[in-house]
Amino acid sequence: MVILETKELTYRYGVGTPLEQVAVDNVSISIRRGEFLGVIGHTGSGKSTLIQQLNGLMRPTSGQVLLNGNDIWAEPKKIRAVRFQVGLVFQYPEYQLFEETVFRDICFGPRNMGLSEEEIKERALGAAEFVGLRPELLEKSPFELSGGEKRRAAIAGVVAMDPEVLILDEPAAGLDPQGRDQLLDQIRSYHQKRGNTVLLVSHSMEDIARVADRALVMNRGKAAMLDTVQQVFSRRSELEHMGLRVPQITKIMSLLRAKGYPVSEGALTVDEALRDLLPLLRKRGCVR
Amino acid sequence: MEYLKAEHVSFFYDAAEEGEQAQQVLRDVSMEIGKGEFVALLGHNGSGKSTMAKHFNAMLLPSGGRVYVDKMDTMDENLKYEIRRRVGLVLQNPDNQLVASIVEEDVAFGPENLGVPPAEIRRRVDAALETVGMSEYASHSAHKLSGGQKQRVAIAGIIAMEPDCIVLDEPTAMLDPRGRTEVMETIRRLNREHGITVVLITHYMDEAVQADRVIVMDSGEILLEGAPREVFSHVELLRQHSLDVPQATELLYRLGKAGCTVPEGVLNEEECVAALELLLNE
Numbered sequence: 283m284v285i286l287e288t289k290e291l292t293y294r295y296g297v298g299t300p301l302e303q304v305a306v307d308n309v310s311i312s313i314r315r316g317e318f319l320g321v322i323g324h325t326g327s328g329k330s331t332l333i334q335q336l337n338g339l340m341r342p343t344s345g346q347v348l349l350n351g352n353d354i355w356a357e358p359k360k361i362r363a364v365r366f367q368v369g370l371v372f373q374y375p376e377y378q379l380f381e382e383t384v385f386r387d388i389c390f391g392p393r394n395m396g397l398s399e400e401e402i403k404e405r406a407l408g409a410a411e412f413v414g415l416r417p418e419l420l421e422k423s424p425f426e427l428s429g430g431e432k433r434r435a436a437i438a439g440v441v442a443m444d445p446e447v448l449i450l451d452e453p454a455a456g457l458d459p460q461g462r463d464q465l466l467d468q469i470r471s472y473h474q475k476r477g478n479t480v481l482l483v484s485h486s487m488e489d490i491a492r493v494a495d496r497a498l499v500m501n502r503g504k505a506a507m508l509d510t511v512q513q514v515f516s517r518r519s520e521l522e523h524m525g526l527r528v529p530q531i532t533k534i535m536s537l538l539r540a541k542g543y544p545v546s547e548g549a550l551t552v553d554e555a556l557r558d559l560l561p562l563l564r565k566r567g568c569v570r
Numbered sequence: 571m572e573y574l575k576a577e578h579v580s581f582f583y584d585a586a587e588e589g590e591q592a593q594q595v596l597r598d599v600s601m602e603i604g605k606g607e608f609v610a611l612l613g614h615n616g617s618g619k620s621t622m623a624k625h626f627n628a629m630l631l632p633s634g635g636r637v638y639v640d641k642m643d644t645m646d647e648n649l650k651y652e653i654r655r656r657v658g659l660v661l662q663n664p665d666n667q668l669v670a671s672i673v674e675e676d677v678a679f680g681p682e683n684l685g686v687p688p689a690e691i692r693r694r695v696d697a698a699l700e701t702v703g704m705s706e707y708a709s710h711s712a713h714k715l716s717g718g719q720k721q722r723v724a725i726a727g728i729i730a731m732e733p734d735c736i737v738l739d740e741p742t743a744m745l746d747p748r749g750r751t752e753v754m755e756t757i758r759r760l761n762r763e764h765g766i767t768v769v770l771i772t773h774y775m776d777e778a779v780q781a782d783r784v785i786v787m788d789s790g791e792i793l794l795e796g797a798p799r800e801v802f803s804h805v806e807l808l809r810q811h812s813l814d815v816p817q818a819t820e821l822l823y824r825l826g827k828a829g830c831t832v833p834e835g836v837l838n839e840e841e842c843v844a845a846l847e848l849l850l851n852e
Contacts, residue, residue: 324595325746348709456662456743456771458614460812485746498639525748530776530839536577543850559821559846560752560828568852569828 284351285315285479286368286447287338291345292333299445306332308345313447313481318473320494320511321483324525328503329483333449337368338499349447366395369445373452375436379424384415384435387424391443409442410536412433412472414464430461434468441472447471449481454489466493488529491515499526516548531555572602573735573767574626574657578635581621581790595621597790598635603733608761608768610781610798614812615773618790623737623771627657632793640734655684660738664720671721673715674699674708676681680731691730698726701764702756717751724757729760735767736760742777753778775802779837786813799835818842825849 293306298372306328312320321331334340335347338361339352347354356366369391372378381387388406396404397453400489410420413434424435437453453469470493473480484490490497490511497514499507507514515521515532522528528536535549535558546560563569579714581596596618603609613619624630625637628644632842634845639657642649658680661667670676682823699705702722707715712723722743728736738757742750754777770781778784779798786794786801788811793799802808805815815823822832822845830849834844 324748371714459814460614463812468747504645515742527747529817531821533839534818534821534842534846538850541843541847543847552817552824554827555821556824559825563825563828563830566850566852568830569825 283315284312285349286313287311287348287351288332288336289330289346289348291335291347292343293328293335293340296341297343304503306335306342309503309505311498311505311508313479314496316477316479318470318480318482318495320490320492320497320512321481321500322485322487322490322497322526323500324485327500329500330451331482333370333451333481334499335445336449337370338519339362339370366391366443367445368447368449369440369443371437371440371448371450371453373455375440376424376429376432379432379436382423383421384424384427384542385420387412387435388420388438388442391439397444405442405444406438409438412441412468412475413438414468430457430465433457433465435463437469445478447479447481449483451483452485453482454484462489469493486513487527487532491529493534499524511550512548515550571605573605573607573640574601574603574769575638576601576622576625576632576635577637579622579625579632579637581625581630581633584635584740595790599787599792600635601785601792601795603753604672604766605768606761606765608780608782609770610778610784611769611771611787612773612775612778612784612801612813613787613793615787616748617787619771619787620739622787623739623769624659626737626769627659628653628734629659644693654735655731657735658731658733659735660721660724660728660736660741662740662743664717664724664744664801665736667724667727668712668720671711671713673704673710673712676712676723677726677730680727684731694732698730699723701729701760702726703752716749717745718752721745721749721753725753725756725760729764729766733766734754735769737769737771739771740773740774741770742774750774757828773814775816779816786811796836802837803835822846 288309288311291306293308294304296302321329335342379387379474388409389402392402392405410569415434454465494511497511518528518536531552532549535545535555539545539547548554560569577600578595579599582592582594584592611619627649631645637644639653642653668676669679674695677698678691681691681694699708702725704722742753761768772778781784784798784801785792794804802815802819808815816837818836818839822836826832833845836845
C-alpha cells in the first residue's frame with residue numbers, strides 16, 4: 283500500500299530570474315507503507331529538494347505530493363500537521379539542539395503538537411530509548427554530549443513526534459565506522475519495531491546496502507531508478523556513469539560475472555558473495 | 571630522514587570540573603614521519619589520532635615527551651612561528667576555514683599574514699589554485715562552491731604559504747563521493763609532484779590505502795603500523811577494534827579461512843578479481 287506519492291513533482295529555484303534552475307524535474311514515485319527506502323544521489327541531484335517537499339517544508343512549483351492519498355497542499359493552513367506525520371531529520375541535526383537539557387530538547391516536538399505533559403514525557407523517554415541514549419544523559423546539557431550522542435538526541439526529537447514517515451538526511455555523515463554502524467542498526471531496529479516508513483538519504487552505497495529494502499536513485503533532478511537495492515546495484519555501469527559507486531564487493535562480483543563466471547549480479551555483502559563463491563570453489567576442491 | 575618526530579608523547583586534556591580526572595588521550599606514543607612521506611593516521615573517534623596530529627604544528631603541546639618538526643622542539647615558544655610556517659593544518663569542515671568571500675582573496679590570506687610582497691603573493695595564489703585545480707574559480711565567491719571545491723580552496727590557502735608538510739584532519743568527512751575523490755587526488759598530487767609531506771587523519775580505509783604508510787591508533791596508542799598491505803592483512807585485529815577492512819580484503823581473508831590459498835593484503839577490486847580467477851581456474 284502506498285503511503286506517500288509524488289505526481290509530476292517539479293521544483294524550480296529562482297523562477298523568473300536568470301538563475302532559474304530545475305532542482306526536481308517531473309518526479310512521479312510511490313513510497314510503500316512500512317518500507318525502508320534508501321535515497322541515493324550526488325550533491326545537486328535534487329534529493330534534498332525532493333525530501334523537503336515530502337514533508338511540506340518546500341512547496342512544489344508544480345505537481346503534487348500525496349500523503350495517504352491526499353494532496354498535502356490542498357489546505358495550506360493544515361501543512362503543519364503534515365510535518366508531524368512526515369518527520370524530517372536534517373543533515374548535522376546536532377547543530378539544532380538548543381534546550382537546557384537533552385530531555386527538554388527531545389520534548390520540543392511533541393510539545394508543539396499540543397500533547398499532554400504525560401504523553402510528552404512518555405514519548406520522549408520512548409524516543410530516547412529507540413535511539414539508544416542512556417537515561418543518565420537526559421538531564422545533561424546537549425553541549426556536554428559527544429558528537430554521536432548529540433546526533434542521537436537530535437534524531438530522538440523527531441522520533442518523539444511519532445511520525446508515520448521518518449526521513450533522515452545523511453544521519454551517519456561524519457561519524458566513525460563504529461558510530462555509523464551503531465546508529466544505522468538502531469534506525470533499522472526502530473523501523474522493525476515501529477513498522478513505520480523510513481527514508482534514509484545517504485552518499486554511502488554500503489550504508490544503503492546495509493539497511494534499505496528498496497533504493498531511489500536521483501540524478502539531475504529526475505528519479506533515475508526505484509527498485510530493490512539488489513536490482514539497483516546490479517546496474518553498476520549506469521550508476522558509475524552518474525558518478526555513483528557501488529560497494530566494492532558488488533563491483534568485484536560484477537567483474538567476475540562479466541568474465542563469464544556463474545555468480546549473481548548485485549551482491550550486497552561479503553556474506554552474499556561467499557554464498558555464490560563457496561559452492562563453486564568446493565566443486566574445484568579448494569575449499570574444505 | 572625524519573621530518574616529524576614524536577618521542578614518548580603523552581597528552582592529557584584538563585579536567586572540565588574540579589574533582590574530575592584529567593583525561594589521558596595519548597599514551598607514550600612515538601612515531602617518525604620522513605620528509606616527502608605520505609602517512610595516514612587511522613582510528614576511530616577517541617583513538618587519539620586528531621590529538622596526535624595537532625601536536626605536529628604546535629596547536630597542542632605534549633604533557634609528556636617531545637615533538638620535533640624539522641628538528642625544532644615544539645615546546646620552544648620562540649620556534650612556534652617557524653613551525654606553523656612549515657606545517658599547515660586543514661580541518662574537517664570547509665565552511666569553518668574560509669575567511670574571505672572571494673576565492674583568491676581567501677588563498678592570499680595566509681601569505682599576506684606572512685608578510686610576503688604583493689607580486690610574490692600573486693604568483694603564489696595563482697600557483698596554489700592551479701595545483702588544486704581551482705584556477706577558473708579564482709574570482710568566484712567562496713560560499714557558492716561545493717564542499718569539495720571549498721576544501722580544495724582551503725588546501726590552496728595552506729600551500730600558498732609554501733609549507734613543507736600538510737596535516738589534514740578528516741578533510742573529506744563532510745564531503746560527498748565526488749568531493750572526496752577531488753580532495754584525495756589533490757592530496758596525492760601535492761605529495762607526488764610537489765614533494766610535500768602529508769599526514770592524513772581519516773577513518774576511511776579506502777583513503778588510508780593510498781598512503782605510503784598507515785599508522786593505526788587505538789585508545790591513545792599505536793595499534794599497528796606499516797605499508798597498507800601489511801596493515802590491512804590484520805583483518806581480525808582491525809575488526810576487534812571496530813575498524814573497517816576493505817571488502818576485497820575481507821572476502822579473500824574469509825576464503826583463506828575456508829581453506830583456499832589466497833594472497834595476503836589484497837586491497838582493491840582488480841587484485842581481488844585476479845585472485846578469485848586464479849582460485850576458480852585451479
